[in-house]
Amino acid sequence: MSLFGKPKYSTIKTDTPAEDKKVKIPVGIFDKCKGCEEYYHKDEWKKFIEVCPHCGYHRQLSAQQRIELLTDAGSFKEVDSNLISVDILKFEGVASYADKLEQNIRKTGLNDAIVCGVAALNGIEYAIGVMDFRFLGASMGSVVGEKVARITEIATEKGIPLVIVTASGGARMYEGMFSLMQMAKTSGALERHKEKNLPYIVIMTNPTTAGVTASYASLGSVMLAEPQALIGFAGPRVIKDTTQATLPEGFQTSEFLLKKGLIDRVTPRAQLRHELGLLLEYTTTTNPGIKIKAPKKKKQ
Amino acid sequence: MSNVVLDFEKPISELELKVKELQSLSDLNDIDVSEEISVLTKKLEETKKLVYSNLSAWQRVQLARHPNRPYTLDYVERIFTDYIQLHGDRRYAEDAAIVGGFAKLDGKPVMIIGTQKGRNIKDNVYRNFGCPHPEGYRKAMRLMELADASNVPIISFIDTPGAYPGIASEERHVGEAIAVNLRDMFKLSVPVLAIVIGEGGSGGALGIGIGNKILIMEHAYYSVITPEGCAAILWKDRAFSSKAAESLKLTSSELLKLEIVDEVIPEPIGGAHYNYDQAAALLKKAIIKNLDALCSKTAGELKEERYQKYRHIGKFTEVKEKEEALPPPADEEKEKSEKE
Numbered sequence: 170m171s172l173f174g175k176p177k178y179s180t181i182k183t184d185t186p187a188e189d190k191k192v193k194i195p196v197g198i199f200d201k202c203k204g205c206e207e208y209y210h211k212d213e214w215k216k217f218i219e220v221c222p223h224c225g226y227h228r229q230l231s232a233q234q235r236i237e238l239l240t241d242a243g244s245f246k247e248v249d250s251n252l253i254s255v256d257i258l259k260f261e262g263v264a265s266y267a268d269k270l271e272q273n274i275r276k277t278g279l280n281d282a283i284v285c286g287v288a289a290l291n292g293i294e295y296a297i298g299v300m301d302f303r304f305l306g307a308s309m310g311s312v313v314g315e316k317v318a319r320i321t322e323i324a325t326e327k328g329i330p331l332v333i334v335t336a337s338g339g340a341r342m343y344e345g346m347f348s349l350m351q352m353a354k355t356s357g358a359l360e361r362h363k364e365k366n367l368p369y370i371v372i373m374t375n376p377t378t379a380g381v382t383a384s385y386a387s388l389g390s391v392m393l394a395e396p397q398a399l400i401g402f403a404g405p406r407v408i409k410d411t412t413q414a415t416l417p418e419g420f421q422t423s424e425f426l427l428k429k430g431l432i433d434r435v436t437p438r439a440q441l442r443h444e445l446g447l448l449l450e451y452t453t454t455t456n457p458g459i460k461i462k463a464p465k466k467k468k469q
Numbered sequence: 470m471s472n473v474v475l476d477f478e479k480p481i482s483e484l485e486l487k488v489k490e491l492q493s494l495s496d497l498n499d500i501d502v503s504e505e506i507s508v509l510t511k512k513l514e515e516t517k518k519l520v521y522s523n524l525s526a527w528q529r530v531q532l533a534r535h536p537n538r539p540y541t542l543d544y545v546e547r548i549f550t551d552y553i554q555l556h557g558d559r560r561y562a563e564d565a566a567i568v569g570g571f572a573k574l575d576g577k578p579v580m581i582i583g584t585q586k587g588r589n590i591k592d593n594v595y596r597n598f599g600c601p602h603p604e605g606y607r608k609a610m611r612l613m614e615l616a617d618a619s620n621v622p623i624i625s626f627i628d629t630p631g632a633y634p635g636i637a638s639e640e641r642h643v644g645e646a647i648a649v650n651l652r653d654m655f656k657l658s659v660p661v662l663a664i665v666i667g668e669g670g671s672g673g674a675l676g677i678g679i680g681n682k683i684l685i686m687e688h689a690y691y692s693v694i695t696p697e698g699c700a701a702i703l704w705k706d707r708a709f710s711s712k713a714a715e716s717l718k719l720t721s722s723e724l725l726k727l728e729i730v731d732e733v734i735p736e737p738i739g740g741a742h743y744n745y746d747q748a749a750a751l752l753k754k755a756i757i758k759n760l761d762a763l764c765s766k767t768a769g770e771l772k773e774e775r776y777q778k779y780r781h782i783g784k785f786t787e788v789k790e791k792e793e794a795l796p797p798p799a800d801e802e803k804e805k806s807e808k809e
Contacts, residue, residue: 257727257784258718262703311783318780340671340693342703345717346729349671349693350782353679356651357776363652380693382644383632383672388652402644402672403634407698412635421639431642 202226204397220438227375227395227438231277232284232301235334239297239442240288247286249319252312254281258345266343269305277303281312282337285320287329290442292463293449296324299334300381302374306338309380313341314351317385321358328460330368330449331359335386339379352384359388367459368452370445373400373423373432391448392432393441394423400432473536477520477528481739484513517738524688527711529720530696532688533667534630537742539749540599541568541583541626544666547749548756549574552581555615558607561641566597566629567605567677569612571621574756580616582609582677583626586667600633601673603646609677610650613657622660622760625677630695632673647676654679655776658768662759664734664752665689666741669719681775682759683729685721686752687736691729692719729782732759 199208204226209217218238219228230238236245253274256266274280282304287296298320300307307313317333324331340348362369371389375398382402394400401421409416419425423435436444453459474482488509495502524532532538545552549572557563569582584601587593609625616623632643654661663680669691685691696714697707704713718724721733734755741748763771 251788253786253788255784255786258716260716261712262716311785315783315785342694342699342717344784345693345719346691346724346727347783349675350729350779352648352672352675353651353779354782356648357655357679357779360652360655361776364656379644380672383647383676384651385648387642387645387648401639402632402647403639408634408636408639414636416636420636426642429640429642431645 203228218438225396225437227397229302229336229375230438231303232279232299235299236284236286236288236297238438239332239334239445240290241292244290245286245288245297247284248323249285249316250280252280252316254310254312254341254344256343257311257347258343260343260345262343269343273304277301279304281310281316282307283313283316285316287323287327289463290449291446293330293446293453294327294461294463295330295332295449296320296327297332297334300336302336302338302376305341307336307381308338308341308348309351310341310344310348311351314348314354317351317355318358321355321362324367324369325358325362325365328365328367328458330370330453330459331362332370332372332445332449333385333389334372334374335377335381336374337377337379337381337386339381349380352380355385356388359385363388363390365458366456368449368456370448370452372436372441372445374398376400378402378404387431390452393434393436393444394426394432395441396423396435396437398423400426475528475531475535477524477531478739480516481513481520484509484516488513514738521688521739525711526690526714526717526720526723527696529688530690530714532740533690535740535742536588538667539741539745540588540628541581541585541666543745544626544749544752545572545581545583547746548753549579549581550576555612556608558604559611560604560607562602562604564597564602564605564608565595566599566601566633567609569609571616574624574753574760578619578621579760580612580619580621580623581626582612582623584629584674584677586628597633599629599668600631601629601643601676602633602635602638603641603643606632606643606646606650606676610653613654613661617657617659620659622764623657623662624756624760625661625663625680627663627665627669627674627678627691628667628689629670629673630668631670632676644672647672650676651679655772655779657775658772660760660763660766660771661775662756662763664756665691665730666752670695679775679779681763681771681778682731684732684734684755684759685724685730686734686741686748687721688740689721690719691724692717 201208202221205224207223219230260266283298283300285298369390371392373394377386377400426432427435491502552572554570568585572581584599585596586599587596613623661680663678663683665685667689696710699713700707700709724730725733737744737747
């Protein structure tokens with residue numbers, strides 16, 4: 170029998186209809202990757218820190234997951250979790266703002282779109298704010314602005330670094346001009362932090378846009394971004410509609426902004442903790458502005 | 470200047486036309502119609518008052534965008550002397566959508582910064598419809614730092630639909646340019662007066678708008694998003710722009726009530742476009758009054774007041790710890806699976 174002979178029968182692969190495939194996957198237990206459409210079990214996603222092992226797509230993390238990723242176990246002490254937005258303008262949209270707030274509080278278990286606190290990484294104390302996109306698209310209203318300002322002031326007061334993990338659809342329209350003015354408030358607080366030569370590290374995640382991009386997200390002394398995150402001031406659709414231009418390949422992604430010189434590094438999530446640790450070490454160890462030094466013990 | 474008449478201005482322009490016709494009729498035929506004219510003029514004034522005191526938010530937005538409305542440089546030439554315009558951001562380009570330079574206000578030096586719209590198509594191409602690129606913001610900051618070093622107060626005129634949403638603008642980081650201005654304007658040791666004279670278009674306006682005082686002209690607006698943009702996002706339909714304008718509370722009187730702005734500068738009846746000189750005179754009066762008050766303060770006071778002003782903008786409630794509206798985290802999973 171010849172080794173390279175023709176098989177007697179040729180086989181034809183038939184695709185099972187797409188609908189059949191869907192039915193086989195239990196809803197809520199397996200999640201599809203938005204990047205490559207692979208399915209993974211919920212627990213697997215957690216294990217992968219929400220990064221697809223097949224295509225590297227970074228899914229959004231909740232604030233709590235993010236804090237676990239970036240802090241020493243048990244070191245995080247939350248502040249200002251008791252701030253709640255109010256419908257100051259009595260905004261009449263399709264749904265009322267008050268209803269939206271209630272829905273989102275119930276959905277996320279958070280009181281607003283950012284979680285702030287003081288924590289440590291490798292023993293280095295720092296202030297951290299993490300935006301959670303699940304809460305009204307992490308839009309910035311009075312509460313987000315106030316919490317960013319307060320955590321910045323805490324960092325300035327204590328003489329410690331500040332880290333903010335950004336994700337946001339922009340200003341919260343429901344609060345009108347109050348939301349726009351949060352851009353000023355947060356930037357002002359950062360000016361006082363910077364004046365003391367204290368490091369401010371921004372980690373941009375998908376998506377970071379509009380009012381947040383045009384304020385504290387762009388003011389880091391070091392700026393990192395997760396791969397393939399959408400980062401920009403105006404949304405791609407607005408740009409397309411206004412200018413009728415064809416947008417370049419990969420426009421407004423982390424990689425694009427690395428090339429254009431805005432951000433320092435594109436850092437995959439798996440390396441984030443390591444890189445943040447290094448940056449905190451470099452910017453604090455010999456910095457005379459830092460009031461709280463890491464205890465001098467060897468890293469585990 | 471174009472002959473644009475907005476819908477709600479029609480009764481006024483009709484009356485104006487009648488007065489003019491009557492006038493020319495009397496001139497031609499040598500008839501005395503002064504009585505009729507004075508009746509009509511009186512009626513005209515009344516109609517104007519009626520129309521302009523009952524404008525909807527959306528109509529005010531139209532007025533703020535009126536193509537005949539005075540722009541930054543129209544005011545500059547009427548209020549100041551010896552204006553010397555300075556150009557360029559020293560990094561990439563000159564952006565004509567933002568103008569700036571030294572000038573004298575009753576003999577005293579000031580620094581002027583302002584967004585500038587164009588009056589016709591050619592002019593608007595040059596001015597990019599008053600929509601700055603990053604270079605405009607960087608130039609503005611450079612000039613403000615120059616003013617700071619020279620101990621000269623800064624007056625910022627705001628009239629822009631917003632920062633330009635374009636590829637080049639993003640490639641050169643307009644978000645970062647605005648952010649740096651927002652931060653660094655808090656460093657300035659000189660008085661800063663921010664005045665919205667027409668359109669206060671979101672971050673693009675705020676990017677030159679961190680002041681010790683924020684003033685707004687009567688028919689100007691200041692908003693986090695354009696009514697059209699808001700309608701497109703919330704209602705998925707731009708036809709709801711009027712409703713969005715109402716909801717956003719963007720008019721001068723609403724903003725004063727909400728304490729976002731410190732003062733509303735009155736305009737001539739019918740709006741600044743009816744009488745540039747009068748509008749400029751009213752604006753000048755407000756500028757002088759506010760600058761006089763600010764100039765007596767020390768650098769430290771000015772910085773601290775500016776910081777505290779913005780630090781206190783925002784409305785929220787602070788519930789007591791531990792009795793928050795937080796549901797137990799277990800609910801989250803439930804909600805999620807229910808949704809899915």
